[in-house]
Amino acid sequence: MMTSENNLAMQDVTQIFRGAAMRSIGGELRAVDNLSLNLNANPPQIVSLVGQSGSGKSTLARIILGLPRPTEGSVTYCGKNIYALSGKEYETYRRDVQPVFQDPYGIFNPFYRVDRVFWTAIKKFKLTSSSRQGLARIEESLHAVDLRPEDVLNRYPHQLSGGQRQRVMLARIHLLQPKFIIADEPVSMLDAAVRVLFLNLLIDFTQKYGMTTLFITHDLSTAYYVGGEIRVISRGKIVESGSVEKVLIHPSHPYTQMLLASVPVPDPDARWQEKARIASEEEVILVEKPEIEAIG
Amino acid sequence: MANDLAKVVQKKTGIGSPLLDIEDLKVYYNTVNGVSKAVDGVNLSLKRGEILGIAGESGCGKSTLTTALLRLTQPPGYIAGGSILFHTAEEQAPLDLLELGGEALRAVRWRHLSYLPQGSMNALNPVLRIKEQFLDVMLEHSKIGKREALKMIPTLLAQVNLEPYVINMYPHELSGGMKQRVVLAMAIALNSDLVVADEPTTALDVHVQRIIIQMLADLRDSLGMTVILVTHDMAVHAQLADRVAVMYAGGIVEVGDVHQIFKTPKHPYTRGLINSIPRIGGERIRLDGIGGNTPSPRNWPSGCRFHPRCQHVMPVCKQEVPPLLQVVHRHSLDGEHQPLVACHLYSQPGLGGNHDDE
Numbered sequence: 001m002m003t004s005e006n007n008l009a010m011q012d013v014t015q016i017f018r019g020a021a022m023r024s025i026g027g028e029l030r031a032v033d034n035l036s037l038n039l040n041a042n043p044p045q046i047v048s049l050v051g052q053s054g055s056g057k058s059t060l061a062r063i064i065l066g067l068p069r070p071t072e073g074s075v076t077y078c079g080k081n082i083y084a085l086s087g088k089e090y091e092t093y094r095r096d097v098q099p100v101f102q103d104p105y106g107i108f109n110p111f112y113r114v115d116r117v118f119w120t121a122i123k124k125f126k127l128t129s130s131s132r133q134g135l136a137r138i139e140e141s142l143h144a145v146d147l148r149p150e151d152v153l154n155r156y157p158h159q160l161s162g163g164q165r166q167r168v169m170l171a172r173i174h175l176l177q178p179k180f181i182i183a184d185e186p187v188s189m190l191d192a193a194v195r196v197l198f199l200n201l202l203i204d205f206t207q208k209y210g211m212t213t214l215f216i217t218h219d220l221s222t223a224y225y226v227g228g229e230i231r232v233i234s235r236g237k238i239v240e241s242g243s244v245e246k247v248l249i250h251p252s253h254p255y256t257q258m259l260l261a262s263v264p265v266p267d268p269d270a271r272w273q274e275k276a277r278i279a280s281e282e283e284v285i286l287v288e289k290p291e292i293e294a295i296g
Numbered sequence: 297m298a299n300d301l302a303k304v305v306q307k308k309t310g311i312g313s314p315l316l317d318i319e320d321l322k323v324y325y326n327t328v329n330g331v332s333k334a335v336d337g338v339n340l341s342l343k344r345g346e347i348l349g350i351a352g353e354s355g356c357g358k359s360t361l362t363t364a365l366l367r368l369t370q371p372p373g374y375i376a377g378g379s380i381l382f383h384t385a386e387e388q389a390p391l392d393l394l395e396l397g398g399e400a401l402r403a404v405r406w407r408h409l410s411y412l413p414q415g416s417m418n419a420l421n422p423v424l425r426i427k428e429q430f431l432d433v434m435l436e437h438s439k440i441g442k443r444e445a446l447k448m449i450p451t452l453l454a455q456v457n458l459e460p461y462v463i464n465m466y467p468h469e470l471s472g473g474m475k476q477r478v479v480l481a482m483a484i485a486l487n488s489d490l491v492v493a494d495e496p497t498t499a500l501d502v503h504v505q506r507i508i509i510q511m512l513a514d515l516r517d518s519l520g521m522t523v524i525l526v527t528h529d530m531a532v533h534a535q536l537a538d539r540v541a542v543m544y545a546g547g548i549v550e551v552g553d554v555h556q557i558f559k560t561p562k563h564p565y566t567r568g569l570i571n572s573i574p575r576i577g578g579e580r581i582r583l584d585g586i587g588g589n590t591p592s593p594r595n596w597p598s599g600c601r602f603h604p605r606c607q608h609v610m611p612v613c614k615q616e617v618p619p620l621l622q623v624v625h626r627h628s629l630d631g632e633h634q635p636l637v638a639c640h641l642y643s644q645p646g647l648g649g650n651h652d653d654e
Contacts, residue, residue, distance in 0.1 A: 053472075053501045146587075161355065161589055191353040191528050192572040196585035199574075218502055225574035225583070248576050262502040264509065264531035266573045268554045271535055272510060 006041035006078065008064065008097060008180050008212075013037075013073035015059050015236075031059040032070070033236035039064075041179045044210040046203070048223035048244065050259065051233035057216045060233070061184040064214065065099055095125050098178040102185035104165035108157035114165075115153050117172055125176065141174040145201055163194035170201055173211070181205070181213040187222060199226055220263050224248050232256045311345035314383055315489060315522055316365075317390070321378035323357075323364045325593075326371075332593040334360040334373070336546035339620065344489070347516055347523045349537030349554070351530060351569065355590040357546040358526045359414075362494050365524070366411055367393055367401055384408050385489060406437035410488040412480055414495035419479050420467040426478055427463040430485065438486050452481045455518075456511055473504030477511065484515060494526045509535050530573055534558055542566045545591055545601035548620060552635030562623055562637040564606050600640060612640050619643060 015032040037060070039047055051057050063070050066082050075082045077093045085093060101107050108114065118138045121127070128134040139149045145167040152160065152168060160168070166186060173181055183202065187195040203226055205211045217223055223230055223244060230247045232240040232255065240253040251257045265271075323335040335357040342348050350358050363369050365380060381390040382404070396404060413419045421429055427449060434445040450460035456477040467475055476496065483491050493512070497505040513536055515521050525537055533540050533554065541551040542565065550563040561567045568586040588605040591597055597604050603613040620638040 052503060151589075164589065192530060193353060193568055193586035196572045196574065196583040197587070200582065200585070220502075221574040221576050224576045225580065227580060259502060260576070262506040263576065264506070264529075264535045266531040266534045266558065266570070266575070268534045268537075268558050272506065 006179060007038060007076075008041075009036070009038040009076050010060075010064060010070075011036050011074050011076065013060075013063060013070045013075065015056075015063060015068065016071045030236050031056045032063065034073070035060065035233075035236060035238060036073075037064075037231065037238070039180060039212055039214055041210065041212040044206050044212045046206055046213045046215050046226045046228035048215045048217060048226060048228065048230045049233055050217055050220055050223050050230060052218060052259070055233045056236040057218075057233055058184055059236075061099070061182050061214070061216055065097060065182055066093070091125075095176060096179040098173050098176055098181055100166070100169050100173065100181060100183040100186045102188055104162045104169070104189060105157075107169065108165065110157055112156075113153075114155050114157060114160065114168055117168060118175060121172055121176055127175070137175060138171075141171040142168075144174045145171045146197070147171060161194075163190055163198070166190060166194075166198055167201070170198070170205070173205070174209075177209060178211060181211050182216075183213055184216045185218070186215075188217070188219065195222070196225075202226060220248060220260060232259070311343075311520055313344050314341060315344045316340075316342040316383070317379075317381040318365070319379045319381070321361070321364060321380065322376040323360050323369060323373060324376045325373045327594065330594050333376075333546055333596065334593045335364065336593075336596070338378070338543075338546075338548055340541055340548060340551070342490070342522065342524065344522050345516070345520050346538045347512075347525055347536055349533040349540040350524060350526045350543060351528065351533055351540055352543035353528060353569075353586075353590055355593070356543045357593070358528075358543055359494060361543070362492050362524065362526055365393070366405075366409060366492060367396070382408065382490075402437075406433060406486050406488060408489045410483040410486070410491050412483045412491055412493040412496050415499050420475060422467050424466075425463070426465055426467070426470075430463070430482060433482055434485055448485070452485055453478070455484065455515065456481045457507075471504075472500055473507060476500060476504070476508055480508070480511065480515075484519065484521065487519065490522045490524065492524045492526070496525070496527070497532055498527065498529065505532075512536060530558075530569055542569065545596055546593060547601065547638065548636075549602065549639065550635060550637045551620075552637075556635050562635055562642060563602075563639045564608050564641070565602050568605075600638075608641055610640060616640070 013032055013035050014030060017029045017031055018027060049057055049060065062068055064075060066075065069083060077097065080089065082093055108117070119134065122134045128137055142149045142152055147164060147167055152164065157165060187198050190198060199222060202213060202215065206213055215223065215226055227244055230242065230244045231238050232247065232253065234255045240247055240251065240256045247256060248260065251260055318338055318340040321335060321338045322333070325332040325334055338361060350361070352358050360373065364375055369375060375394055380393040382393050383390045391404065393404070430449045431442065431445055434440050435442060440448070449463050453460060453462055458474065458477055458481070462470070462474070462478065470478065496512070497508050500508060509532060512523065516523060525533070527533065537554045539551065540554050540557045541548050542563065543549070544565050550557070550561070550566045557566060558570060561570050565586070572583055572585045574583060586605055591601060591604070599615045600613040600618050603609045606613065618638045618640045620636045621643055622634045623637045623642045
């Protein structure tokens, strides 16, 4: 099962944040704690990673993208440590592992037209030889995510809606055809009606183009919707894993059960009857503060 | 539901009496490219003790409506017409919020009208202790003295399940959920007639969201609070609202009891919204969402503004604006709970719209 050909894996990764901000919790914070995760692109699949804020989801995403170097442990791409790749191999890794970030407002430089997102990718990875070909590829990718090129090209980011911007990021992924997508809360800032369209595209990409997705979310219902495998993360550790059907219908870990109980059901006849404990929120505070410091 | 309402009646007088009437409200923005009609003819009424949910996608005018209601509209925005009648507990004649100015408006704010903003993390002043921020509000907007106010703050915090020591803390020492609860405690501090909550749970974690939702429900039950709850998250409406108003493109397309909205939604847009919510469990069906984009407020489509995205579009939809009319609901005979819908499927009998949702 473990083909080293097509996999992206983390082995025993620990990420510790230290500094003045962590003084109140003993000087250091283990955002990711001795965690291993294997993403296999053969067959392509969607792996959801769920947890509350402060559980280490985003830190994990950043480590797998090679942004911060973990304190301990290693990240391997096709069996090779990403920090020991040759220049050429590193370029392949950079191209094959692509992110989709949470904030559709934060990812664009407001001074440049949206087109630049595509052209920098084309130039960096030398996708086409002429700009005419490039434009054709861009238009094809925009069509693949149900955007009309005339609505998007030559515009500035502020002229697009949040859903359009997030789909532009998917179009960029379509253009690059990576093997892995690391999607960190891609739909949490989108409206319900647009959210479903985005998730449908993500599902299609997995099936049509064989892209394996790490789908990070705090919303369990979206994780159920995309299907596949799920990992539940709490305080930097994976506490439960399995297929979404197994984990979300018959959760065994109390943390998963607590998360599930917190999902509001869209049915006015199924309102919550008993009170939720507040205590488990207070625990989170410890983790929440340093996370702000850690990004940057 | 009925039980909930009955309980409320004992808590606060005048439950069920009208509190707010918004009539033909228009809020426009002057932009370089022309006038942007963000809120264009909204009619809405609210009774004491109820939680009215306002739903809709981003860009449909929800926030513009609430800012106008709070008289916080900033240039280039301006109120182009309509009235907002507010029936306060003390005065006989209703106040027109749009006519008030200066001191009169100040007197209404917080005493009668309080606000629970979106992302309350940013609503608190980072350099003042929680205590000072409470005092700010309480001394300014009521006749309560400082000593008395200081005594009241721990009680207020207790209502949102916060310990008294929080009063001496700074906002950065609190978690997101705690800050949201502090702001909630401030919103209820002067027992105002109406609390406008703009996306109160959007930036929060699922578990914290649950706590805030339950807290709002409890406060409504114990204090008889009236709440306007603005959120795009339909599941939150299902949990909390008594009635739901669905906005699209600057207008209200459907208003009805929360059960009716979720069980038998009438307007195609409402149906689209309800059908876009993924659920846990059961067969995994591919949801359709609503295709297309929200139209630009500078250039609304003609006729029914939803027609370019609607699956049931008819020729009449492109020409005539559908009025907001009462639809006879088969399952209840009570006139109070009839939904109001703005859709040609229902306004023109004989076109056969009435039975396709059964």
